[in-house]
Amino acid sequence: MAEIQLKALAHSYSDTPTGPDDYAIRQLDHVWHKGGAYALLGPSGCGKSTMLNIISGLIQPSEGEVLFDGKRVNELSPRDRNIAQVFQFPVIYDSMTVYENLAFPLKNNKVPASRIKVRVQEIAEVLEIEDKLHKKARNLTADEKQKVSMGRGLVREDVSAILFDEPLTVIDPQLKWKLRRKLKQIHEQFDITMVYVTHDQLEASTFADRIAVMYDGQVVQFGTPTELFEAPNHTFVGYFIGSPGMNIVEVERCSDGVCFGSTVLPLESWQVDILKRMTSGNLKIGIRPEFIEISPIASDDTYEANVQDIEDLGTYKIVTVQLGEQELKVRQNEEFEASIDSPVHLSFPKQWLMLYVDEFLVQEQQ
Amino acid sequence: MDKIPDNRAWWLVLPVFLLVAFSALIPLMTVVNYSVQDIFGPGQAYYVGAEWFKEVLADERLQDSLIRQFVFSGFVLLIQIPLGIGVALMMPKSGIKGSLCLILIAIPLLIPWNVVGTIWQIFARGDIGLFGWGINQLGIDYNYTGDTLDAWLTVLLMDVWHWTPLVALLCYSGLRAIPEAFYQAAEIDRASKWAVFRYIQLPRLKSVLIIAVLLRFMDSFMIYIEPFVLTGGGPGSSTTFLSQTLTTMAIGQFDLGRAAAFSLIYFLIVLLISWLFFTAITHADKEK
Numbered sequence: 003m004a005e006i007q008l009k010a011l012a013h014s015y016s017d018t019p020t021g022p023d024d025y026a027i028r029q030l031d032h033v034w035h036k037g038g039a040y041a042l043l044g045p046s047g048c049g050k051s052t053m054l055n056i057i058s059g060l061i062q063p064s065e066g067e068v069l070f071d072g073k074r075v076n077e078l079s080p081r082d083r084n085i086a087q088v089f090q091f092p093v094i095y096d097s098m099t100v101y102e103n104l105a106f107p108l109k110n111n112k113v114p115a116s117r118i119k120v121r122v123q124e125i126a127e128v129l130e131i132e133d134k135l136h137k138k139a140r141n142l143t144a145d146e147k148q149k150v151s152m153g154r155g156l157v158r159e160d161v162s163a164i165l166f167d168e169p170l171t172v173i174d175p176q177l178k179w180k181l182r183r184k185l186k187q188i189h190e191q192f193d194i195t196m197v198y199v200t201h202d203q204l205e206a207s208t209f210a211d212r213i214a215v216m217y218d219g220q221v222v223q224f225g226t227p228t229e230l231f232e233a234p235n236h237t238f239v240g241y242f243i244g245s246p247g248m249n250i251v252e253v254e255r256c257s258d259g260v261c262f263g264s265t266v267l268p269l270e271s272w273q274v275d276i277l278k279r280m281t282s283g284n285l286k287i288g289i290r291p292e293f294i295e296i297s298p299i300a301s302d303d304t305y306e307a308n309v310q311d312i313e314d315l316g317t318y319k320i321v322t323v324q325l326g327e328q329e330l331k332v333r334q335n336e337e338f339e340a341s342i343d344s345p346v347h348l349s350f351p352k353q354w355l356m357l358y359v360d361e362f363l364v365q366e367q368q
Numbered sequence: 369m370d371k372i373p374d375n376r377a378w379w380l381v382l383p384v385f386l387l388v389a390f391s392a393l394i395p396l397m398t399v400v401n402y403s404v405q406d407i408f409g410p411g412q413a414y415y416v417g418a419e420w421f422k423e424v425l426a427d428e429r430l431q432d433s434l435i436r437q438f439v440f441s442g443f444v445l446l447i448q449i450p451l452g453i454g455v456a457l458m459m460p461k462s463g464i465k466g467s468l469c470l471i472l473i474a475i476p477l478l479i480p481w482n483v484v485g486t487i488w489q490i491f492a493r494g495d496i497g498l499f500g501w502g503i504n505q506l507g508i509d510y511n512y513t514g515d516t517l518d519a520w521l522t523v524l525l526m527d528v529w530h531w532t533p534l535v536a537l538l539c540y541s542g543l544r545a546i547p548e549a550f551y552q553a554a555e556i557d558r559a560s561k562w563a564v565f566r567y568i569q570l571p572r573l574k575s576v577l578i579i580a581v582l583l584r585f586m587d588s589f590m591i592y593i594e595p596f597v598l599t600g601g602g603p604g605s606s607t608t609f610l611s612q613t614l615t616t617m618a619i620g621q622f623d624l625g626r627a628a629a630f631s632l633i634y635f636l637i638v639l640l641i642s643w644l645f646f647t648a649i650t651h652a653d654k655e656k
Contacts, residue, residue: 060552081558093553097571106567107557154557 004070004162004195006034006057011066013052019064026052028219030066034163034197039189041210042199045242049219050199051090054165057197058087070162086155087165091172092147096140100131103139104153111158125157128184144172149181156188163195170205182208203243215239231290237361240288246320248288249330250358260287260357263326265305267350272366273357286358291320291333293354297347304347309340323348396635402628420629430630432605433613434637437589440524440609444588447528449581452535453573456543457565459536470540473533485597488526492598512599516606523595523607527588535580542576543569578649582642589638610634 013027022028026049034040034057042050055061056068059080068075075083086107095103104122113121126132129149134142139150148169155164166185170178186209189196198209206213207227214224215238223235234240240248253260255277259268267287269277277285297304307323307330314336321332323346332348340346357364403420407413424430455473460466479487492512494500503510512522546568554564592611595601601608614634618627 058556060555080552080555084558085556087552087556089549089553091549093549095567095571097567106559106563110558110560110563151553154553 005036005072006163006195006197007067007069007072008032008053008057009067009069011053011056011063011068013049013056013061013063013065022219025219027056027063030219030221032214032221032224034195037193037195038212039186039210040195040197041206041213042197042216043201043203043206043213043242044216045201048216050201050216051167053216054087054167054197054199057163058085058165059083060087084160084162085165086158086161086163088152088155088167088169090168092144092151094139094142094147094150096138098139099136100126100139100142100150101135103150104135104157107154107158111160121157121159125153128156128188129153129181145174145177148172152181159192161194163197166196166198168200169198170200178205179208185209203245215242217242233356233363233365234288235363237286237288237358240290240356244290244292246291246331246333248290248356249294250286250288251328251330253285253287254283255285260285262287262328265326265328267355268352269355269357270352270366273355273364276364276367277357277359280359280364282360284360286361288356288358289350289354291331293351294330294332295349295351296321296323296332296334296338297349300347301349304349306345307348309342309344309346311342312338312340321346399628399631402624403632406625416625420625421633424626424630424633427626429605430610430613433608433610436606436608437610440591441585441588443524444527444531445581445584447524448532448535448584449577451528452532452580453539453577455532455536456539457569459540461544470537473536475533476530477533477537479530481593482597484526484530485594488522488529488594489598492522514603516603519599519603519607523598526594526598527591530594531584531587535584538576538580539573542573546572574649578646581645581649585645586638586642589641 008030011027011030011032012025014025016024019025030053042053044050052061056063059075059078059082062076070083080087095106098106101122104125105118108118108121122135123132126135129152131146131149131153134146139147142150152166152169155166170181173181182205185196185198188194198206200206200209210227212224212226213230214221215230215236216222217236217238223230223239225235230239230243234243234248237248237250240250251262253262253267256266258274259266260277261267300306305325307325309321310324310329311322313320313322318336319334319338321334321338321340323330323332325348330348404415404417405413406416406419459469459473476484491497492500494504494511500510500512509515510518512518550568550572551564554568559567590611591609592615595607595609596612599607601612611634614627614630617623617630
C-alpha cells in the first residue's frame with residue numbers, strides 16, 4: 003500500500019507538443035492517500051485513462067513526477083511498482099483455466115502454493131465464480147471473463163494500489179451494481195488504495211469516498227459526492243454531476259450583483275466584494291435545478307418565468323422554464339402541476355447561487 | 369416458407385462437380401488408371417490389379433528414399449518452426465525498421481527454386497564458393513559432393529535459408545494481431561518473458577502455426593528441384609528424396625505403372641500426415 007502523489011504532471015502523446023491542445027494531461031498535482039477508495043470521473047477523452055496508465059507505469063509521463071510514498075517511481079516499470087490494474091475490456095489468458103488465471107499473478111510473485119490456493123478460493127467466492135474455477139477461461143461469457151480479469155487484480159495482497167479502468171463497461175446493469183458493492187466491501191475488508199476510473203457519476207459515488215473530476219486534462223475538483231453536488235468548483239463539474247446538470251448562465255456585473263437580460267440577481271455581500279476585485283469579464287452564475295424554488299404567487303424576490311416543458315421522470319418532474327432569454331431547468335416533486343406557457347414565479351436562494359469567474363468557483367475567504 | 373421437393377435441384381450442383389472433376393478427379397484418375405494396368409501402347413493394356421502396389425512397397429530403393437524423406441521433413445520442421453518463431457519475436461514491432469526487416473527477410477522467398485539450388489551449389493563449393501571456402505579455411509574438411517553428412521547439412525541449410533522466412537512472416541503477422549492490452553496485463557501481473565511467450569504469444573500463434581507446419585511439411589515432403597540442382601541426389605543416393613526417385617522411375621525408366629502406383633501412395637502419405645498434424649494441433653487443448 004502506498005500514498006500516490008502526482009507532482010506537476012503533464013503528458014503529451016506527441017513528441018513535440020506545441021500548445022496546450024497537444025496535452026492529454028496538463029500540469030496536474032494530486033495526491034491519492036493511503037487506503038482510500040477514490041473515483042476518477044470525467045467524460046471520454048479527458049485524460050483519465052492516461053492518468054491511470056501513468057500511475058501504473060504503462061505510460062511514461064512527459065513532464066512531472068510520480069511519487070509512491072514520497073519516492074520517485076517515474077523510471078520504474080509496472081512490475082517494479084507492484085501495482086494491480088483492471089482494464090476496461092477483459093484480458094484473460096485463454097489457454098489457462100480460471101483457477102490458473104487467478105493464480106498467475108501470485109505464481110509470478112513466488113507466493114507459496116498453499117497460500118495461492120487459499121487466496122484464489124477467497125477471491126473466487128467474493129466474485130461468485132468458484133464453480134467455474136476449473137473451466138477453461140476462453141469458454142466463459144464476457145461477464146465472467148471480466149470477473150476473472152478483476153480477480154487477477156484483487157488476488158494480490160501486497161499491492162501498492164489497485165487501479166480500475168472502467169471495469170464494469172461490459173457487465174450488465176444488474177450485476178454491475180452488485181460488483182460495485184463487492185469492490186467496496188473488498189476495499190473495506192483489505193484497506194487497499196483503490197482508484198476507479200469511470201464516466202458514470204452514479205458508479206463513482208457508490209464506490210468512492212472521494213471523487214476527482216477530470217476535465218480537459220486537469221483535475222478540476224476533488225471532493226466528496228456531496229461537495230461535488232453542492233459546491234461544484236468548476237462550471238464543468240456543475241454541468242457533469244447531477245441529472246440534469248447545473249443551470250449555468252452567462253452574466254454581467256450589475257450594482258449589488260449580476261444580471262442577464264433584464265434580470266438582476268442580487269448576491270451575497272462577500273461575493274460582490276470579490277467580484278469588484280476581479281477584472282475578468284467571463285462571469286457565470288450556476289444554480290442546481292434542485293435548489294430553484296417555484297411558487298404560484300409573486301413576491302418581492304421572485305422572478306416571473308414561463309413554463310416551456312414538463313418531463314415526468316416517475317419520482318420527480320423536470321420543469322423547463324424561460325426567464326427572459328434564458329432557459330432554466332427546475333426539479334420539482336411529483337405533485338407539481340402547471341400548464342405549458344403559463345407563468346410561474348421563481349426564487350433563487352442566495353446560498354445556492356454559485357458565482358464562477360473564468361469557469362472557477364468564487365469561494366468565501368475565511 | 370414451404371419447401372418444395374424437386375430433384376431437378378441437383379442440377380445446381382453440376383458446376384461445382386465439374387470444377388472439382390477437372391481440377392482434381394480427372395487428372396488423378398489417369399494416374400489411378402496407370403496404377404492398376406500394364407500399358408504397352410494404345411489398345412494394349414492389361415489389368416494387373418494391385419501388382420504394381422505390391423512391387424512398389426517391396427522396392428528397397430523406394431523404402432530408403434521414403435525414410436530419407438521423413439528424416440528430412442522432420443528436421444525441416446524441427447529447425448524451421450522454432451527458428452521462425454524466434455526470428456518473428458526478435459523483429460521490430462513497427463516503423464521503418466520493421467518494414468526494412470520484413471523486406472530483407474522475405475528476399476529468399478522471392479528466389480525461384482532452381483536458382484536457390486544453383487546459388488547454393490556455387491556458394492558451398494570448396495574452391496570458388498565463399499561458404500565452402502570459408503568452412504575449409506576454418507580447418508574443417510567440408511565437401512558436399514563427396515561426404516554424405518556434408519551433403520545433408522548443405523541441403524538442410526539451403527532449405528532453412530529458403531523457407532524459414534515464410535514461418536517467420538506468418539508468425540510475425542500472428543504476433544502483430546495480439547492486442548497491446550495482453551502485454552500490459554502481463555506486465556501488471558509481473559509475468560516473466562517466458563510466461564508471456566508461453567501463455568500469451570504461443571496460444572495466439574496457434575492458428576498461424578498450423579498453417580506454417582502444414583505448408584512446411586507438404587513442401588519439404590515434396591521437395592525436388594533444390595536438392596536435384598545442388599547435389600543431384602548424391603553422393604550415391606544419400607540425398608535422393610522421394611520425388612526425385614519417382615521422377616527417375618516415371619521419366620527416366622518410363623516405368624509408368626509402378627510410378628503411378630507410387631504416386632498414389634505418395635499422395636496418400638502427404639494427405640494422411642497433414643490430416644494427423646491438423647487434428648493433433650487443433651485437438652491438443654480441447655475443453656476439459
